[in-house]
Amino acid sequence: MPRAISARRPKTKPKLGQHFLTSDDVAARTVGALGDVSESTVLEIGPGRGILTSLLARRTPRLIAVELDRVLAAQLRLKFGMARNVEILEADVLAIDFDSLFGPRPGLGRPGIEFKPQPVRVVGNLPYYITSDILLRLFEFSKYFESIVIMVQREVADRIAAEPGGSEYGILSATAQLYARVEKLFIVPPGAFSPPPKVHSAVLRLTIDPQQEKLGVAGDGFIDFLRLSFGQKRKTLWNNLRGKYEEAGLKRALAQANVKPTARAETLDLAESAAVYRALRNPHEGS
Numbered sequence: 001m002p003r004a005i006s007a008r009r010p011k012t013k014p015k016l017g018q019h020f021l022t023s024d025d026v027a028a029r030t031v032g033a034l035g036d037v038s039e040s041t042v043l044e045i046g047p048g049r050g051i052l053t054s055l056l057a058r059r060t061p062r063l064i065a066v067e068l069d070r071v072l073a074a075q076l077r078l079k080f081g082m083a084r085n086v087e088i089l090e091a092d093v094l095a096i097d098f099d100s101l102f103g104p105r106p107g108l109g110r111p112g113i114e115f116k117p118q119p120v121r122v123v124g125n126l127p128y129y130i131t132s133d134i135l136l137r138l139f140e141f142s143k144y145f146e147s148i149v150i151m152v153q154r155e156v157a158d159r160i161a162a163e164p165g166g167s168e169y170g171i172l173s174a175t176a177q178l179y180a181r182v183e184k185l186f187i188v189p190p191g192a193f194s195p196p197p198k199v200h201s202a203v204l205r206l207t208i209d210p211q212q213e214k215l216g217v218a219g220d221g222f223i224d225f226l227r228l229s230f231g232q233k234r235k236t237l238w239n240n241l242r243g244k245y246e247e248a249g250l251k252r253a254l255a256q257a258n259v260k261p262t263a264r265a266e267t268l269d270l271a272e273s274a275a276v277y278r279a280l281r282n283p284h285e286g287s
Helices: 026-034 051-057 068-077 099-100 128-140 155-160 171-179 221-229 239-241 248-258 270-281
Strands: 002-004 019-021 041-045 062-067 086-090 120-127 145-153 181-190 201-208
Touching: 019 248, 026 051, 041 051, 051 062, 068 086, 086 270, 120 270, 128 145, 128 155, 128 171, 145 155, 145 181, 155 181, 155 201, 171 181, 171 201, 171 221, 171 270, 221 239, 221 270, 239 248, 248 270
Parallel strands: 002 019, 041 062, 041 120, 062 086, 120 145
Antiparallel strands: 145 201, 181 201
16 A cells, blocks of 8 residues: 655665655645644554655644654654654554553543543554554544544545445445544545555545444444454355354344345444344344
8 A cells, every 4th residue: 555755756666565655735635634733643654754744743743653664664763853743653553552652641640530532633544455454453442533534545445435235335334434434535546656556545534433332332242243244245144143143033133123134234234233233132122
């Protein structure tokens, strides 16, 4: 997936699979999608050589840029070493403990007063093959985040933003929409990168708005249920679920939720999936 870089062409050849953003216009539009960050902490994922970082460093009081590549991280530290509001973390974003990064610090705060984290805004270019893993990690710590602006491969963006009923609607769509309101902002052509990738990219904005309480599915179990429901997309919901649930209970739950056994998971919206899950979890309660 495309990575961020300054407008200047790198002197060394990028590593295999790296495509660096060189469009100042795309960079400005991406950062602009975060809104006013003058009083916000921003977490940047995959800053590369820092085209987004440079813009953000002038706008936010605290910028945390997480870069996995050791060479790029070292270059970023040199470039932003004098900027006191910029922190460069050489790390895998999937391994970061966001409680330690954004949660209450030992010795701070007052006993008896609930800690309320300052909402963090996230921006980044996500590799398509771990987009789902990164989003799930961010959603796991969604209490710390206000919005997420990401650049991903266009086909991945289509899946994240897909509506129920279409073939592109799947576990990634359902999970993202369970945690956030998804907006597809704009398409980024290959020419915005160096070297140009073979695919278009797209920028999405996810405004954190968890639906679990509203749907009555608070807790970790509903995500596992969605994974099971979408386990094999060509199979019906019945066939995907009957390996875990006994048939009589499954039949009763589907009827209670007013969902046909022949339905596929992609045809159900979150409310319908939640109704089936609640009926399976609490068979004696109404849907």
